[in-house]
Amino acid sequence: MHPSVEEVTHRIIERSAATRRAYLERVAAAHTEGPVRAGMACSNLAHGFAACHGSDRLAIRGLRKPAVAIVSAYNDLLSAHQPLHEYPEWIKDAVRSAGGVAQFAGGVPAMCDGITQGRSGMELSLFSREVIAMATGIALSHEMFDGALLLGVCDKIVPGLLIGALAFGHLPAILVPAGPMASGLPNKEKARVRQLFAEGRTTREALLEAESASYHSAGTCTFYGTANSNQLVVEVMGLHLPGASFVPPGTPLRRALTEEAGRRMVALAHKEYTPLAEVVSERSVVNGVVALLATGGSTNHTMHLVAIAAAAGIELTWDDFADLSSAVPLLANVYPNGKADINHFHAAGGVPFLVGTLLDAGLLHENVRTVAGVGLHRYRAEPVLLDGELTWREAPRQSLDPAVLRPVSAPFAADGGLRMLRGNLGRAVIKVSAVAPEHRVVRAPARVFTSQQAFSEAFQAGELDRDVAVVIRNQGPRANGMPELHGLTPALGALMDRGHRVALITDGRMSGASGKVPSAIQLTPEAAASGPLSRVEDGDEIVLDAAAGQLDILVDARELASRPIRDSAPDEASWTGTGRELFTALRRAVGPADQGAGVFGPMTPDHFAFQRGYRRLQWTREEVCGDQRTRAAGLVPGDAGRGAG
Template sequence: MHPVVAQVTARIAERSEHTRSAYLERVSAAAGDAPARSGMACSNLAHGFAACSGSDRLAIRGLVKPGVAIVSAYNDLLSAHQPLHEYPDWIKAAVREAGGVAQFAGGVPAMCDGITQGRAGMELSLFSREVIAMATGIALSHEMFDAALLLGVCDKIVPGLLIGALAFGHLPAILVPAGPMTSGLPNKDKARVRQLYAEGKATREDLLAAESASYHGPGTCTFYGTANSNQMVVEVMGLHLPGASFVHPGTPLRRALTEQAGRRAVELAREKASISQVVDVKSVVNGVVALLATGGSTNLSLHLPAVAAAAGIQLSWDDFADLSAAVPLLARVYPNGSADINHFQAAGGVQYLVGELLDAGFLHPDVQTVAGPGLDRYRQEPFLDGDELVWRDGPRTSLDPAVLRPVAEPFAAEGGLRMLSGNLGRAVIKVSAVAPEHRVVQAPARVFTSQDGFQRAFRAGELDTDVIVVIRNQGPQANGMPELHGLTPALGVLLDRGHRIALITDGRMSGASGKIPSAIQLTPEAATGGPLARVRDGDVIRLDAEQGVLEVLVGAEELAGRELVDGPPHELDWMGTGRELFGALRRAVGPADEGASVFGTLTPEHFAAPVNAWK
């Protein structure tokens, strides 16, 4: 193993010894030798098969065959989840063939950040992860099942499904994706039209034509945002079947992989190969390494700590920082380059990436996966030999070095994410798409408390200068930590005009955040009295992504003595678009560097009331 990977892994294991042991004890107590439903009273069991017929009814009643839960994020609003409509019927037939019985245990919500960007609904986005986790828990709480298939793809959906499944850590679980849509309008061309529209040089019709040519059919959006980062990470963590991430929907191979997931779930149920065995310290580190090596979404710096915590593992931003300093950047996929995820797959995809990282000692090979022991299995890619699904060795050389490179010739010596710290707190920055000459910015601040305020100032020409844009009160306790990707076109215009530009916020940016240096997810957030709440217009701020520094050049005594002038929004401001339903989550959520989760690692300290300096 690479010494830094080994050191960080050991550190996480030591830090997590108590919480991981407590988690595994709970898992062990929930496990049993017979099908879960065998201990049910007759009335309970009868309710469980009342709607079934034929062989499935007999199988459930017989208390012998493994029961497989299907938990799905299907809806036909999201292109990435629309293909999941057909999966339950395919899975039920495959599970039946393998000697089990599958039931659709429950659906979970799936919202699209692409639809809600810049709108009130985006303030529900991060918390939808917790809702999905709870909905998954409800689906599995019937205790009818010996394994679970988790159908989902995007943003908060995959982490939410995982957190919920890990609460039932004695069960095997496989994540079942839908795959990306085919390539449309190149992402770089789409971004160009967005900037022209922000400048008033393109019409709404021009913009809509470009967007619809980019997002044009069923499947995941093709840029390397959170959805595709999810798929990359969970496959390298061994939670997908090998090669399942980036196969197009609507193809025979996609169906074959889905059916095989059902058959494999039956095998895992018989083997008692639980998800708690797959998600351990080594697999979590493997997930972080894959994210860093590909310049993936900043959102995973929230989701991976939250998922790890659900398995009793304490993953910190310091772990990300130390791994990022050692792991080379091997991929260039938009917004880190011009290629899309289909080009990445064609260049060698996950199989080539895993092989390179394994051979260089950056990934732990000795892990349990849903395909069996050892990560070597994930060097292989699936294909159809006639009607039979088989695997073969993936490419050992990159088929396009402009998209995917070996460890010996990386795009950069360090990973795509870095951590910043200073007298403003701690933040995350994605540097893989930021040109080196833009990674250090020192300029006066212009402070806003809303995206609308920023847009008005931009349109009025007030920001046509060197400036560090501060947008505060966007953290999890303030308003649910929305993504602020709608700022990107205007910020891009300012950068292209030759100005020194950066963004600092306690909110999030999209997984598509790109060329603007953006210190995001700043913690402590302004709504809890963090230092960002004391920054004023004109304060000089230094953002240095090379040295990992984020500071306002104001004396400590002066900064601490300033009054808090624009507190978090009042609860009455959160009426409408369902936001009033999430007040309890805003009050209970933890800090960004712990995953912005309401669950935590479920230690007594977690249940203490959060600190709020405004009260």
């Protein structure tokens, strides 16, 4: 193993010892020999097969065959999830043929950040991950199942499914993808038209034509954003069948892989019992981070992987990301890091080639459990159909397109391009793999905004045509749910193209498609938690130095601390509409970005102490358990006469 990977893995294991042990003990206690439904009372069991017919009814009633839950994020609004509508029947037939029985246990919501981008619905996006996790928990809580197939693709959906399933970590689970749409308008051309529109140099009709030529059919969007990062990361973590991530929908191979996932689940739930808790381990989490870094993947995973790890009792930190990034070379050149899309990456050798070269360099842990069996070497193989039968063959040992995918011996860059920034403004993440070296150090006066709309108005008015450090605050989890600010990119890019020194500093997210603008994102502590960002004023000099890992405001510390908070986060009365009022309890309970921006986590005394301190509330035990003020805050159920809500 590479010494840096070994060292980071060791410290994660040491740091997580208590919480990981508690988690494994809990899931082990939930495991039963044989189908779990065998212990049910007759009335409970009868409800579970009342709607079944024929052999499925007999199989469930017979208490011998393993039962598989199907949990799906299908809807036909999202192009990436529309292909999932056929999967349940395929899976049921495959599971039946393998000696099991499958039932559709539940659906989970799936929202599209592309549709909600820049709109109020985007303020629900991050919280939808927790809703998906809870919905997955509800689906599996019937305790009728011996394993689960999790059908989902996009941004918060895969992390949510996985977090929910980890609460049932005694069950085996396989994530089942749908694959990317065919390549359309090149992503670089799409970005060019967007920038022209932001500058008022092309029409809305031309912009819509470009967008519809980019997003044109069923399947995942083809740029390397969070959705495709999800697929690559979980495959390298051993949670997909080998080579499954980027096989297109509507092909015989896609169907064969989906059916094989059903058959494989029967084996994992019976003869080769492999619980999810053992697949998601400290080493597989490190493998996921390495794969993300080696391909220049989505910055959203600096939160999602932290939250997933926490659900398995593992404490992953931003420092772990930073230290691994310094050791892991950049091997992929996929938009926004380059011109190619995810289909080009797949054709160049894709995940099997990536796994192979990283294993050979000692940058991945080989000795891990996966849904395909023990050992990550299984993921060096690619799936193929031979005479109509699914099989795996060894993938090419050479990249088929070195302009898109390279070996460790000839990388695009020496590091993974994801860095942590520290300074008197707090801690933030920056992705530099798509930022030209000459733009990685910026010193400029601040211009402060509290919304994307206010920034756009200033840009259109010509107020930003200079060197500028654009500050967008009150965009963090506690403020408004941490919407992505991807809509800022065209205007910021236009300012850069005019020769100005430009940076973005925000406590919000940017996007899985973070591009050429140097952006200090997910800044914590956020402005809504009285972080230093809340005291920045127009004209303050800010230094963003990605090379040195520095993010500082050039203001005397005592002066900065003495300033009043300049803007307040939206209060609850104004955080309404588009369903936002339904998520108020999650907004109150959410943790900071560097802790995964989640509501769930290791349930330890330290965790509870941290959460209390983060919310700056001093409650006694009696107040937490029953005080009227606490109930009114929505943190514990209300009285039954008031709806127990």
